Amino acid sequence: MRTVTVTGVGGPRLTLGFDRFDRLDLDRHRAMHGGLPAPSLGELVRMVEAADLRGRGGAGFPFARKLSAVARRSARSADGRAERPVVVVNGAEGEPGSAKDKVLLARAPHLVLDGASVAASALGTDEIVLAVESGAAARSVRAAVAERRMPARVVRLPERFVAGQSGAVVRAINGRTPVPPGRRERAAGIGVDGRPTLVSNAETYAQLAVLASLGPDLYATAGTPDEPGTTLLTVGGTTVVEVPFGTRLAEVLDHCEAAAGQGVLVGGYHGRWLDPAAASRAVLSRAGMEAVGGTLGAGIVLPLTPGTCALGEVRRIAAYLAGQSAGQCGPCRLGLPDVVRALDDLADGSGGPDAVRRAAGVGRGRGACFHPDGTARFVLSALEAFADEIGAHRRGGSCGMPVYGVLPLPVPSGEEARLAVDWTRCDGHGLCGHLLPELVRLDRYGYPVLLDFDIPPWMEHDVQRAVGMCPALALRVTTGVRETAVRRS
Template sequence: MGPMVTHVDAPRLTLGFDRFERLDLDRHRAVHGRLYEPRLSKLMAMADQVDLRGRGGAAFPFARKLRAVGRHMTTGDIAVVVNAAEGEPGSLKDHVLLTRAPHLVLDGAVIAAHALESREIIIAVAGKGPALRSIRAAIAERKLPVRLVELTERFISGESGAVVRAVNGETPVPPGVKVRTADFGVDGRPTLLSNTETFAQLAVLSSLGADLYAGVGTSTEPGTVLLTVGGSTVVETPIGTPLGTVLERCGTTAGQGVLVGGYHGGWLTPAVATHVPVSRAGLTAAGGTLGAGIVLPLSPGTCPLGEVTRITSYLAAESAGQCGPCRLGLPDVVRALNALADGSGGPEGVRRAASIGRGRGACSHPDGTARFALSAIEVFEQDLTVHEVRGGCGLPVRGFLPLPMIEGGDGRLAVDWTRCDGHGLCAHLVPEIIRLDRNGYPIVLNTGIPPWVESNARRAVAMCPALALRLTTPDVRAERRN
C-alpha cells in the first residue's frame, strides 16, 4: 500500500482519489475537464493574481519565473523541467501526485511549455519505484515527447542546480555558485524548473481560472497546499487552516513538538502548533516555515535531543562537501549536540558551532541544517536542561523522525580500542569525522561517511600504524515507498 491520502474541505489536487486509485487519461479528463492552454501573458496574469508560489521549498513567485524565462522566447530553445526529486525524508506529496494523478502534473508541464513555446519537457524523478512507472505510463498514454531522467535519491538531489546538473549528465550536486536557471539551465539553455506540486497547481489554476482558484485559502495566499504529515499521510488543505485541524484529520497530535518545513525547517511547541495557520506567513511568524509542506510531530516516549542529533548526523553525511561550512561546520554542530546530550556541553556550544559558517555555504544546506538545530534547542529547552544537569533524560531514541537509511553502525569508521595507540594519523587524514582528545586518542563522530570522505577514510584505515581503524560496510538505503 502507498501513503494514506486525505483532505480538509473540498479537494482539488486530490480530486477523484476517493473513487480511483490512479487517474488514467480518461478518468483524469472526466474529473478535471479538458486541457486549457493560455498564452504566456494570460498565464502570467493568472499566476500573478493568485500569487502562485513554487511548492518545492523556496516559494519563488511562479509568474516571475515565467517572465524571466519568457524573455528568451525569441532567442533561445527553452526547456521545461519538472523537479520530482523529493529527496527529503518525510515528504511524499510529489510521489502521491506522480503515482495517482500523473496527468495533472503533465497538464501543468504542457501548459507551461505551450505558453513558452518550448519543444522539450523533462521530468526528473528519484528512484525506480511506482512513481517512475506511473509517469512513464501516462507519457505513453498521451504520446508526449517527454524525457525522463532518473535521479539518485539524496537529500540535496532536489536543489535546482543539482537537478540541472543531473539532467546534463553531471554529478548531481549543487553547483556552488549562483546560476539563474531561467538564463542558463539544461544544456546551457533558458529553463523553467519547478517542483511537481507547482505544475499540478498550475493545471488547477488554468482549469478553474484565477477567481475560482482564489475561492479557498486566504486573501494573501489563495488555494490549497499538500502536506506530508508524520512521514506517512498526505493531506490537501486550504491555506490558512489551523495546523491542529490538519493534525486531527491525520489522526495525530502535536506530541512533544512539531517540525514544520522538514529538516531545513523549524520546530514549534505543541501550544503554538495547535493554533498556527498553515500558510507561509503564519508559520514563518511562529518560527517555522512551510517549505516543501513537511509536518513531523514528535510523539512522546523518545528523547527529543537524541532525535535532533540523529537527524543532524544524517544531514552532515548528506552534504556535497564542497565548502568548509559543510565539510567541517556541520560535523562540529553534531559534536556540540553530542556534548549537550551527555552533559559535557551546553546550548551555547550548539549556537556557536551553528553560527560559524552561516551565510558562507556553497548552497543552502549548512544554513538549513543550522536552522533546524538552533530551533530545536529553543523549543526543547526543558529537555536540554535535564541533559545538562543529569547527562541524559532517561528516554531512548526510538527513531520516530523518518530517515531513508537503515541505521545501526553501517557505513561508519570504528576504532578497535584493544589496538589503538593514539598515533593520531587518522585525525589528520579525516578531520571531518575524527578529532583527538586531550590525550591524543581519536574521537570518532557517530555518523555515516559522506561520499566525498570515503577515499580519505579508506586511506586512514590502510595507514593506521596499529591496524586499529576499520571501515564498516556502506549504509543500505531502505525502501521508503511501496
C-alpha cells in the first residue's frame, strides 16, 4: 500500500486524533468522540435531513431517503414474517486515485462502526456487514469488531473498478461474483440474503456518527449553509484531506503543495477535467463544482503536472477503464475499446474529436451500471479541458511531450497478457477480427489492427479461442512488461 498522509483544512472531525495516533483503538476513540449515541429512527432521519447528508461514494444520493426506504421496506414485510434489515458498509473504492475510505477504515475503524451501529439500532437490527478491499483495512476492521464484541461480518472484495458499485457489493456479500447485477435494483428492496439492505460508503457512516454525536446544529458550524459539514478528499492519490464544504479548490491544492498544472481531474476516473482557469474558481461543494462544470464524486482530486502529454494520460486511463469493464454489457464491452481507438487516432492526428465524441456516446445510459457513462464523462471533459493540446496533436501528430503515466493506476503485476501477431505468418484470414471484435479490427486489406491493451479476465476465453482458431498460427499471447514504457506521443 502507498503511504498516505492525512491533513486537514479547518478543524478535523473524521480525522480527529490522526495527528497523534496511528490508529484509534476503542479507548482512544471514546476519548476523542465520546459515547455511542442511540437516536430513534425518527430522530435520526430528522437529523440527517437537517444536515442534508449525502452518500460519499460518488453518486451523492440523499442518505435520509435511503434510510427511510429501508425502514419502510422492513416495516411492510414485518406483518407476515419479520424481515430484519442489514446494514452494509461499502469500503470498496475501486478507484486507484482514492484512498480516503482505506485510510478511514485503517485508522478510525470505530468511527465507521459507530455510524453503522447508529443506523442499525435505529432500524432495529444488529446485522452489520463490512465490505473492505485492502488488507490493512480488513485487519483494522476485524480488530475493531473484536474489541467491541459486536456481531459484524467482514467481507473482502477484489480491487476492481466495478466491484464498488453497491449492487456488486451486495452480490459479493451473497457469495457471488462481484459484478453489477443486470437489472438496476435498489438494495433497499432486495439486498443481502434477499432482505432490505442499507448500503452506503464508509465515509457516509463516519459522517453519520459525527452527526449523531454533535447534533445537526453543531454539525452545521462547518461548511456552507446549504451543505454543512466536512468532506474527505484524496489529492494526487497520496494525500487525504478533510475540508469543510465551501473551501476553495485552489486553497486545498496550496495546502497539499500541489499546483493545478495542465488541469485538475475532479471526481476520479468517472469524473470531469477542469482546466486551470476553472480549477482556480472552483469551490468544493456540490453547487460550487456544478458551477464550473465539475463534480465532487467520491472526493478525488488529481492535478496533472506539466511536462507530460495530457492526451496520452487520458488514453492510458481510458484503456484502464475499458479493461475494468465487467464485460457483461455489449455497449460497454465493445464501446469502451472503441473510445481508446478514437483517442489513439486523435493523438496521432489521423482522427478528430468528433470521432471520440461519437465513440463515447455509444455507451451512454446503456449498461447495468454507470461505467460507460462515467468513462464518457471523463473522456468528453478531457476534450474540452485540453483543447489546445489536442490542437497540437491534430496539426503535428504529437505535442512533443512524453507520457510519464502520472495518474495513479494499480501497479502492474507482470502477469498482464497482450495479443501479438507474428506478421510474417499472418495471412489476413480475419478470423481474429470476427472472434475478438473488442481487441482486433481489420484494415482494408483484411489484416488485423490490434489495440494496445492488457487482456482483461473476462476476455481470456475468447482470446484462447481466437489463438486456437488462427489458420496461420500467427496469433499468440505475450506476457511481461512492455518494451517501451515511455512512448513519445
